[in-house]
Amino acid sequence: MASGKTPSSKTPSSPRRITLNHVAERAGVSRSAASFVMSGRTDQRLSAEVFARVRAAAEELGYKPNLTAKTLRTGRSGTVALVSDFVSTTSFASTMVRGALEELCERDSLLFTVDTHGREELESRLLDSLLARNIDGVLYASMFTRSVTVPPVLKDTPVVLLNCLSDDGGGISVIPDEASAGEDAARLLLEAGHVQDIWFVGSMPPGQVGGTIWPPWAPLALSERREGIDRALKNAGTSLAGSVVVEDDWDIANGRAAVAGLLASGVRPRALICVNDAVAIGAGHALRAAGLRIPDDVSLVSFDGTPLAQAGEPALTTIALPHLEMGRRAASLLFDTDRTPRRIRVPMPVVPGGSIAGPRTGP
Amino acid sequence: MASGKTPSSKTPSSPRRITLNHVAERAGVSRSAASFVMSGRTDQRLSAEVFARVRAAAEELGYKPNLTAKTLRTGRSGTVALVSDFVSTTSFASTMVRGALEELCERDSLLFTVDTHGREELESRLLDSLLARNIDGVLYASMFTRSVTVPPVLKDTPVVLLNCLSDDGGGISVIPDEASAGEDAARLLLEAGHVQDIWFVGSMPPGQVGGTIWPPWAPLALSERREGIDRALKNAGTSLAGSVVVEDDWDIANGRAAVAGLLASGVRPRALICVNDAVAIGAGHALRAAGLRIPDDVSLVSFDGTPLAQAGEPALTTIALPHLEMGRRAASLLFDTDRTPRRIRVPMPVVPGGSIAGPRTGP
DNA sequence: AGCGGGTGCTAAATCGATCTAGCATTCAGG
DNA sequence: CCTGAATGCTAGATCGATTTAGCACCCGCT
Numbered sequence: 001m002a003s004g005k006t007p008s009s010k011t012p013s014s015p016r017r018i019t020l021n022h023v024a025e026r027a028g029v030s031r032s033a034a035s036f037v038m039s040g041r042t043d044q045r046l047s048a049e050v051f052a053r054v055r056a057a058a059e060e061l062g063y064k065p066n067l068t069a070k071t072l073r074t075g076r077s078g079t080v081a082l083v084s085d086f087v088s089t090t091s092f093a094s095t096m097v098r099g100a101l102e103e104l105c106e107r108d109s110l111l112f113t114v115d116t117h118g119r120e121e122l123e124s125r126l127l128d129s130l131l132a133r134n135i136d137g138v139l140y141a142s143m144f145t146r147s148v149t150v151p152p153v154l155k156d157t158p159v160v161l162l163n164c165l166s167d168d169g170g171g172i173s174v175i176p177d178e179a180s181a182g183e184d185a186a187r188l189l190l191e192a193g194h195v196q197d198i199w200f201v202g203s204m205p206p207g208q209v210g211g212t213i214w215p216p217w218a219p220l221a222l223s224e225r226r227e228g229i230d231r232a233l234k235n236a237g238t239s240l241a242g243s244v245v246v247e248d249d250w251d252i253a254n255g256r257a258a259v260a261g262l263l264a265s266g267v268r269p270r271a272l273i274c275v276n277d278a279v280a281i282g283a284g285h286a287l288r289a290a291g292l293r294i295p296d297d298v299s300l301v302s303f304d305g306t307p308l309a310q311a312g313e314p315a316l317t318t319i320a321l322p323h324l325e326m327g328r329r330a331a332s333l334l335f336d337t338d339r340t341p342r343r344i345r346v347p348m349p350v351v352p353g354g355s356i357a358g359p360r361t362g363p
Numbered sequence: 364m365a366s367g368k369t370p371s372s373k374t375p376s377s378p379r380r381i382t383l384n385h386v387a388e389r390a391g392v393s394r395s396a397a398s399f400v401m402s403g404r405t406d407q408r409l410s411a412e413v414f415a416r417v418r419a420a421a422e423e424l425g426y427k428p429n430l431t432a433k434t435l436r437t438g439r440s441g442t443v444a445l446v447s448d449f450v451s452t453t454s455f456a457s458t459m460v461r462g463a464l465e466e467l468c469e470r471d472s473l474l475f476t477v478d479t480h481g482r483e484e485l486e487s488r489l490l491d492s493l494l495a496r497n498i499d500g501v502l503y504a505s506m507f508t509r510s511v512t513v514p515p516v517l518k519d520t521p522v523v524l525l526n527c528l529s530d531d532g533g534g535i536s537v538i539p540d541e542a543s544a545g546e547d548a549a550r551l552l553l554e555a556g557h558v559q560d561i562w563f564v565g566s567m568p569p570g571q572v573g574g575t576i577w578p579p580w581a582p583l584a585l586s587e588r589r590e591g592i593d594r595a596l597k598n599a600g601t602s603l604a605g606s607v608v609v610e611d612d613w614d615i616a617n618g619r620a621a622v623a624g625l626l627a628s629g630v631r632p633r634a635l636i637c638v639n640d641a642v643a644i645g646a647g648h649a650l651r652a653a654g655l656r657i658p659d660d661v662s663l664v665s666f667d668g669t670p671l672a673q674a675g676e677p678a679l680t681t682i683a684l685p686h687l688e689m690g691r692r693a694a695s696l697l698f699d700t701d702r703t704p705r706r707i708r709v710p711m712p713v714v715p716g717g718s719i720a721g722p723r724t725g726p
Numbered sequence: 727a728g729c730g731g732g733t734g735c736t737a738a739a740t741c742g743a744t745c746t747a748g749c750a751t752t753c754a755g756g
Numbered sequence: 757c758c759t760g761a762a763t764g765c766t767a768g769a770t771c772g773a774t775t776t777a778g779c780a781c782c783c784g785c786t
Binding site: 074 | 762763764765766767768770771772773
């Protein structure tokens with residue numbers, strides 16, 4: 001008998017770590033029996049007494065199974081990888097990770113996180129490394145909603161596309177419901193009483209709008225948001241007064257410049273639908289600089305639901321990207337035995353702010 | 364001979380996956396020899412010819428070593444875990460992850476990411492799961508800089524504390540250099556000409572300032588930032604005009620409320636040092652509401668360097684948390700053979716904004 | 727010829743689990 | 757009393773690598 005009963009006071013004779021052999025020996029049974037008990041296999045006809053003895057021995061010795069050995073034997077590792085081109089670039093990426101983690105936690109799986117920086121040779125190296133470790137599945141994620149090529153090396157591994165679509169049209173994808181979000185944005189303005197002088201801020205530069213070459217960022221989000229906006233306005237018997245191009249990146253400075261340009265051209269909008277929060281913040285700066293008040297003179301609504309939306313006064317009304325839920329759904333789908341290709345659209349919730357009011361009656 | 368030379372056209376007889384046995388067989392050598400070649404062991408006296416033959420065989424068969432088997436044999440897995448209480452809550456957490464990933468990538472290690480939500484029983488379960496997979500080390504991270512208890516189960520595993528300190532005073536920690544950041548913040552104001560009417564926004568409620576019970580969030584950041592501020596001002600022969608308590612959480616609303624209260628009490632500050640960007644944004648709202656302009660009437664400087672700092676007009680001058688570099692350093696230290704306890708302080712860079720100007724000469 | 731020493735390679739144990747095949751034993755039925 | 761089935765457990769192969777110990781050969785030297 002060991003001198004103490006606490007698991008920490010192990011006998012001095014313990015060589016390194018407690019293995020199944022030690023448990024079996026202590027319980028006076030074969031390793032096979034011990035294995036059956038520990039993995040809870042009831043199909044193996046073991047007496048209740050053996051069950052109890054093995055359980056007790058494992059408990060007393062503080063047995064922790066070596067999952068590496070188990071993986072080698074079974075081929076399943078209980079791990080999953082999130083392979084993405086971002087991790088840090090966008091602040092809500094981590095929300096997606098957290099959603100995935102929550103779901104994986106319930107399935108006793110661990111998550112590898114890798115960042116490919118969009119470099120193919122790095123991605124290839126990392127995937128080899130992951131597959132060599134017998135990962136059970138891959139969440140293939142993108143920073144912005146876009147079309148991607150799933151590496152062929154993953155053909156024998158369960159994959160869920162997170163925030164992206166496969167360019168071959170296959171695969172299981174989890175993406176935000178951008179079109180509905182567009183409708184919601186438009187509807188918020190319509191319900192507030194806006195009918196005309198509604199502008200969209202965040203179009204592509206003219207040369208790229210109709211072309212096949214999209215910039216690598218956010219083409220789907222843009223086109224689908226626009227689609228929803230246009231549909232909702234059309235159903236209400238109206239349409240956008242026009243749209244404003246935002247150059248390069250959808251950030252604060254470019255949003256400000258775009259709207260400043262619009263105002264300088266003499267246009268007097270009553271409402272702006274901004275392609276994202278950063279552009280909306282920039283738009284707010286431009287409006288204020290022109291002496292216009294939000295929402296009294298101009299209403300603002302935007303997309304993404306970032307912390308940035310809370311920074312202004314008033315806070316922006318924004319349609320949030322459902323990153324937490326997307327991560328959760330994607331992780332959950334990884335374990336779905338049904339592998340038929342499909343696209344899961346996750347609803348984007350409205351985050352109320354104070355940036356929408358009815359149009360002023362006066363000129 | 365295989366019909367094709369491309370690795371993708373494997374012979375139809377291939378059972379499942381290419382193992383070292385297949386390579387050895389094809390090269391006409393023993394498995395041992397093949398292993399020596401593949402792991403590049405030059406101490407094993409193998410002819411150049413065998414080397415070449417094994418290399419060629421591996422290449423032709425498209426051999427990918429099974430790392431699970433290697434881990435089982437060697438006890439080292441080439442993986443590391445980031446165990447934290449956050450992952451999503453703060454947007455810059457992912458920046459820390461990215462820093463770690465960059466460093467790990469160069470060392471051919473993969474990263475597990477787990478989120479304990481601060482729950483001990485969950486942490487314990489996750490650590491067991493990780494250790495059972497033979498992880499080589501742990502980055503033990505916290506959302507806010509604070510003191511933590513490293514779980515005893517990690518005593519035989521290399522650990523680096525990321526953004527936290529061990530309550531037993533031991534361990535290797537990587538933390539922001541908050542005191543220097545505090546000095547920098549004060550110096551920026553001093554250099555702009557401010558001497559008096561400098562206020563600090565973000566003190567603890569009175570009952571907690573001197574007590575031993577700190578709130579779980581950011582005590583270290585606060586006290587050290589204050590320390591640096593006070594030192595720099597003292598060196599310049601001056602001191603804070605006073606400090607303002609921010610209740611509960613350091614967010615925009617509470618920052619606004621705190622500064623609104625200060626202004627309502629009749630105080631007319633010339634400069635505010637805010638404990639973080641969110642509070643500074645809130646402070647900006649309160650100032651503007653009182654008809655004060657930034658930076659003409661009141662200068663603002665804050666800490667953290669979040670995207671929020673760019674949201675206002677003018678952008679905030681802020682001292683940034685060096686999360687990327689911290690992640691990188693921590694990962695790098697995990698591989699350091701020198702395990703003597705120490706604290707690495709990573710400098711916090713100044714992010715210039717437009718929120719600081721000289722004090723107005725008039726009243 | 728015999729012997730020490732270097733060279734080039736292999737056999738077999740090992741890591742720690744899973745899992746198939748099969749050995750004893752008991753029991754029911756004829 | 758003998759047979760066949762059910763019961764309870766174990767031996768040993770297996771996953772795919774690493775690594776120790778040692779075999780066989782050749783060389784030079786006395």
